[in-house]
Amino acid sequence: MSFFLRAVAAPLAALSLLANAALPAAPAPKRKPAAQPAAPAVTVDTRPWLFERSDIPPDPEWHFGKLSTGLRYAVRKNGVPPGQVAVRVRIDAGSLNERDSEQGYAHLIEHLSFRGSKYVPDGEAKRVWQRFGATFGSDSNAQTTATQTVYKLDLPGATQESLDESLKIFAGMMAEPAITERGLAAERPAVLAEQREAPGPQVRWSDAMRGLFFAHQPLADRSPIGNVKTLMAATPASIKAFHDLWYRPARTVVIISGDIDPDVAAKLVVKNFGGWHGKGADPADPDFGKPDPSAPETATIVEPALPPIVAMATLRPWIARDDTIIFNQKRFIDFLAVRVINRRLETRARAGGSFLQATMSLDDMSRSANGTFTNILPLGDDWHAALKDVRAVIADAMATPPTQGEIEREYAEFDAAMRNDVGTARVEAGAKQADDMVGALDIRETVAGPQTSYDILKQAHDKGMFTPASILESTKRIFTGVTRALVNTRTADGATPAAVAAALKEDVSGLVGARKAQGSVDFSRLPKLGKPGKVDTREHVGDPGIEKIVFKNGVRMLLYANASETGRVYLRVRFGRGYTTLPAKTPTPAWAGDMALVPGGIGKLDQGDLDALTNGRRIGMDLDITDDAFVFNAMTTPGDYADNLLLMAEKLAYPRWDPAPVMRARAAMLAGYPGLDSSPDGILSRDLERRIRHGDVRWGTPAKTEVEALTPQSFRAFWQPILAKGPIEVDVFGDVKPDEAIAAVARTFGALKPRKPDDAPAVPVGFPAHVDKPVVLTHGGPETQAAAVIAWPTAGGAAGHAEMRRLDILASVFADRLFDRLRSVAGASYSPSAQSQWPLGMSTGGRIIALGQVQPDKVDLFFKLSREIAAELVAKPVDTDELRRTVVPTLQFLARASSGNQFWLIQSSGGAYDPARIEAIQTMVDDLASITPATLQATAAKYLRPDKDWTLAVVPRKAGEAPPVAGK
Structure with a gap:
């Protein structure tokens, strides 16, 4: 059983209709009419095939069918979001089905299938789904793993006709993809670009870990991306042979969850897939092997770009078991055992132990092993001390049972999460249900409804299955098996396989000492706030029913009471003025807030106390910094949101300044620095945001010297006045x-003393001057990797919402053309992108930006194509079909998103002080539907000016060349 700890808002349901009315009719696409699939002569068995060997009650919402050809389907009705239908077509074949000479074929077929197939001309599938309102890459995509290939479509505004057409396209993709010389010549470079753009150090670490953990098993050297040798040697004939062997009805499941009658969906599956028959006899499943006790136990690598890391695994053979109630209840015991150890490890890390972080997990890895995996990030370079301390915690857990109090604490977290799943089941998205079904099929399990899953957990608890003895037995069992350990170091410091093997055999018994029990904590231990505040004004400020409340102490509130998402409450507390008033030239420790402010505690309570206080409840607090505010965020429940608000208010009024989280944040940031120089992506993530704002230190990764200078005193000196x-x-x-x-707000934020005003003037955001030649940065990674960036300045502010939306559409058109030319035609980049960024909280700082990772000799091509696209958009209006293929998916996305309360929160947040944000919601449809080829051309002429663009290239560093200084 796969279980996942998991009146309607006035939706913009008519958006696509309004857009269609506002835009001229699109010309019919120029392509040959496709023959309809012949009516299949198949029979369908509608028994719930997923539950054939299980005593778990089938979820009645899922409707199952198995065709006489062997193809299976699972379909269900789901109206979240309204109008969307999520389709998944799963092929039970991935990279582990490849022979040595076929490495990368499963993934390559995924690319070729999307490019063209039986019913769709070359390159047209993307456009067909765009016309239906689906965005390529997010709504339509595919993924290849070691064990499966999954084709995905989230079809918005779905009708029976559009779903029928989509399933026909998918059926053609599965049965007869266009595996041609032309398609291969176009997609092979794109796959090689995808491989080239992957972060080298992380790939080498992953390869080394698979090679050690799964030695003498196919998984050891079967990455889905394949390798250059086999990809270059691939021919249409060899790829087709792999396709014909593994792409067949018996290995295919079609999954549909969405706003459509299940019977209709099932009939459409039969109609479109029923005529498909595999070629030749069905192949036997390949043997994925089992962990080999005779293989090497340890290994080391030296990756300077990665921090020291220790990865351990205890591996057992993967066995396909009947997915029964008792099997799942025993697995709950294992999960509780892991949670007990993880909490102990986190407690030691918070206290300033030898490791920054250490976590354990259980996983059935690609049906190749059932494993207990432990990952350790040491503090500094001393991997040996970190490994020793983590092993000591594990040894203690294997020697002495936990207390019943520890068990009940972890059980309460499970119970709360699964109760929340039950309470929010009616608003679970169809796409998530479809993805959960895919995940269950991959590991050969069932999918139970949230109530059934919760009942199975409760029955285990009521039977007394979660005891110190059972947790101890589980702990011993999950650490029994073939042991493996891999260590990365930044330099060759003597960390050899023999040294790691010796470290694994060291006696660590008794090193943990006495376990520290968490004391009892309740809300009475929190500092006292003032008397509940009084409401000064209350008014309706905009559809869909948002209210604005002002309290006597000056605190303002936006309220949208709506039960469309049963059991969910979204909280956002905006305080201060964010980046707006921070200095542009003097560095601050703002960067450390997310990692150290919230974990610092409240009053006399540290983070451990707060964890105990909120145990078993849906209460959280994440910190974010936006253009014009510092923000606490949480998703909670109707029963928990009042106390969640209390903790947020207490954090502002009575922060605790624990030095340990500050020093942990400092160490974590320093650990990641070497990796930022190891690839173009690392350099961009470190420097782009600062450089594109003309050196403004409020953005981008701080210089290493800034991080090294952080102390608990300097952290407090910065954050205390902000709070x-x-x-x-x-x-x-x-x-x-x-x-x-x-x-609830009156008792918490309304009870605070009136705030001191922040009258500091807003600090404007700059944009670098035009450069005739790109600014050049260098990286220390592979010589085949480079990146290119081009950007144009725009503006910002909620009052310019119509301009903002025109720029969004302009950037989408730009991105689509760049994708077609740089990837689909030139094969020079796997994922070039373009977007408009328009800050709502500032009048400056906006930009249109395009980015592509390319080979160094293709940097100039990127700039050439980007400038050609910009010039075309200025010189000539887009055609009607292209505009519709951009606007309609945007409107469909908004129509779907608007069915959720989080959408309205994001759109209106800040509106209590800036009415333009509320106004922008009301004009959303008109802003988008009023865009015409002429207005888009005028927008391009205004901003895509060749005398205003700024360019940046990141290229490989030459031997002996000094690296750039971070943060400059």
């Missing part, structure tokens, strides 16, 4: 009663 001054806006959106929500 104490400036405006506060509290946003409560979701399943709440209006008066109760207002009272």
Whole structure:
């Protein structure tokens, strides 16, 4: 059983209709009419095939069928989001089905299938689905793993006709993809580009780990991407032979979850896939092997770009077991055992132990092994001390049972998560249900409904299965098997396989010492806030029913009480003024806030106390920094949101300044620095945001010297005044009663003392001057990797919402053309992109930016194509079909997103102080539907000016060349 800890809002349901009315009719696509599939002469067995060997009650929402050809389907009705139908076509074949000479074929077929197939001309599938409102890459995509290939479509505004057409396309892709010389010549470079653009150090680490853990098994050297030798040697004939062997009905499952009658969906599956028959006899499943005790136990690698890492595995043979109730209940025991150890490891890391982080997990890895995996990030370079301390925690757990209190604490987290899944089941997205089904099929398990999963957990608890003895037995068992350990070091410091093997055999018994029990904590231990605040004004400020409340102390609130997402409440607390008033030239420790501010505690309670206080409840607090505010975020429940608000208010009023999280944040940041120089992507993630803002230190990765200078004192000196001054806006959106929500804010933020104003002037954001030649940065990674960036300045501010949306569409058209020319035609980049970034909280800082990772000799091509596209958009209006293929998916996305409360929260947040944000919601449809080829051309002429663009190239560093200084 796969279980996943997991009145309608006025949706923009008519968006696509309005857009269609506003845009001229699209010309019919120029292609040959496709023959309809012949009516299949097949029979269908509608028994729930997924549950044939299980006593778990089948989820009645899923409708199953098995065709006489062997193809299976699972379909269900789901209206989240309204109008969308999620389709998944799963082929039970991945890279482990390849022979040595076929490495990469499964993934290559995925590319070729999307390019063209029986019913779709070359390159047309993307456009067909765009006309249906689907965005390529997010709504339509595919993925190849070691054990499966999955084709995905989230079809918006679905009708029976559009689903029928989509399933016909998929059926053609599965049965007869266009495996031709032309297609191969176009897609092979794209696959090689995908391989080339992968981060080298991480790939080498992953390869080394697979090679050690799964030695003498196919998984050891079967990456889905393949290798250059086999990809270059591939021919249409050899690829087709692999396709014909593994692509067949008996290895295919069609999964549909969406806003459509299940019977209709099932009939469409039969109609479109029923005539497909495999070629030749069905092949036997390949043997994935089992862990080999005679293989090497340890290995080391030297990757300077990665921090020291220790990866351990205890491996057992993977066995396909009947997915029964008792099997799952015993697995719950294993998961609780892992949670107990993980909490102990996190407690040691917080206290300043020898490791920054250490986590354990259980996994059935690609049906090649059932494993217990432990990953350790040492503090500094001392991997040996970190390994020793983690092994000591594990040894202690294997020697002495946990207390019943520890078990109940972890059980409460499980119980709360699964109760929440039950409570929110009616708003679970269809795409998630389809993906969960894919995941279950891959590991040969069932999918139970949330209530059934929760009942199985409760029955185990009621039977007394979660005891110190059972957890101890489980701990011993999950650490029994073939042991493997891999260590990475930055330099060859004596970490040899023999040294690691010796470290694994060291006696660590008794090193942990006495276990520290977490004391009992309740909300009475929190500092006291003032008396509940009084409401000054309350008014309706905009559709879909958003209210604005102002309290006597100046705190403002946006409230959207809506039960469309049963059991979910979204909280957002905006305080201060964010990046707007931070200095542009003087570095600050703002970067450390996310890692150290929230874990610092409240009053006299540290993070461990707060964890105990909120145990078994859906209460959280994440910190973000936006253009014009610092923000606490949480997704909680109707029963928990009031206490969640209390903790957020307490954090502002009574922060605890624990030095340990600050020093942990400092160490974590320093550990990642070498990796930032190892690839173009690393250089861009480190430097681009700062450089594109003309050296503004508020953005980008801080210089290493800035991080090294961080102390608990400097952290507190920066953050303490920020918590104490400036405006506060509290946003409560979701399943709440209006008066109760207002009272909850009155008791918390309304009870705070009036805030000191933050009258500092807004600091404008710059944009670098035009350069005739690109700014050049260098990286220390592979000589085949480079990146190119081109950007044009725009503006910002919510009042310019119509301009913002025109720029969004302009950037989407730009991105689509760049993708077609740079990837589909030239094969020079796997994932070139372009987007408009328009800050709502500032009047400056906006830009259109395009980026591509390419080979060094293709950098100039990127700039050439980008400037050609910009010039074309200025010189000539886009045609009607291209505009529709851009606007309609955008409107469909908004129509789907608007069915959820989080969408309205994101759109309106900040509106208590900036009414233009509320106004922008009301004009969303008109802003987009009013875009015409002429207005888009005028927008391009205004911004895509050749005298304003700024360019940057990241190229391989020459031997002996000094690396650039981070943060400059």
